[in-house]
Amino acid sequence: MTFILRRLLHGAWVLLAVSALVFAALYVVGNPVELLVDPQADPADTARTIAALGLDQPLWRQYLTFLGNAARGNLGTSFIHGVPALSLILERLPATLELALSALFLALLLGIPLGLWAGLRPTSLAGRLIGAASTLGFALPAFWVGLMLILVFAVQLQWLPPGGRGETREVLGLSLSVFTLDGWRHLLLPALNLALYKAALVVRLVRAGSREALAQDYVRFARAKGLTESRVVTGHVLPNTLIPVVTVLGMELGALIAFAVVTETVFGWPGMGKLLMDAINALDRPVVVAYLLFAAALFVVLNLLVELLYGWLDPRVREGRQ
Incomplete structure (x- = not known):
């Protein structure tokens, strides 16, 4: 319990630090009134708009007002949409979760077999090519890869649409694309673009883990018992290789959700990242601050859950926290 309270604190x-930094940075970047009010508007109307948004107060007072409202669950009202910023984020959350989970599935689908092949046959031509491709996956920028995917599969081959979300279906009150064929056609390219970096990470982890597992005594013992190579790989090498993969990807899921900004912008995917970019362009300060606080809270919660899981799996870790 002490550990949980310490982590929550x-x-x-x-x-608090994220909110202060973002609030100050947005204040320096520009004045949202210049975008919200017609330059030809009457000075009295402009003054009323500034007062209604609370922008006539000094920055420290605006920030304290924001903190007081945040403590009551109110992260501010969007300057552009005129609705609570948190409700806008939660409205876009299902689309981002759908994209992030699809990307995670593709990363595992591509990364595990390729990494296992490279680990079992590190000196083969295929193993070397997979290693080089994983390095390339880390180096290529997401926006460039997204544009190339659109150019090849949407413009030249015309197999898939270049953007948007496509047809959705209501499931448990949520609009989801994965339950329609048109939705999958729109989802595939952005999910693949978001998955490539994570797939490269999975390839590296599985390749290193499988090479390490092959050198362990339990693998030698399994082979000495006469087990086939496929039984050794599936029953001994792969399960032990996947432990660090699951751990790392559990943490990376937060990054997929919070930092899908580039992919959502390139493909016009109506998720939280697209909302953030639109809010930044319009200097919609409450939405930007609320989004970054939401993303930071997501990382805090995921880190806490992973550490609690470690403590449950390994009592030595739990005892070290007391």
């Missing part, structure tokens, strides 16, 4: 300090 640490998370609260992280959220």
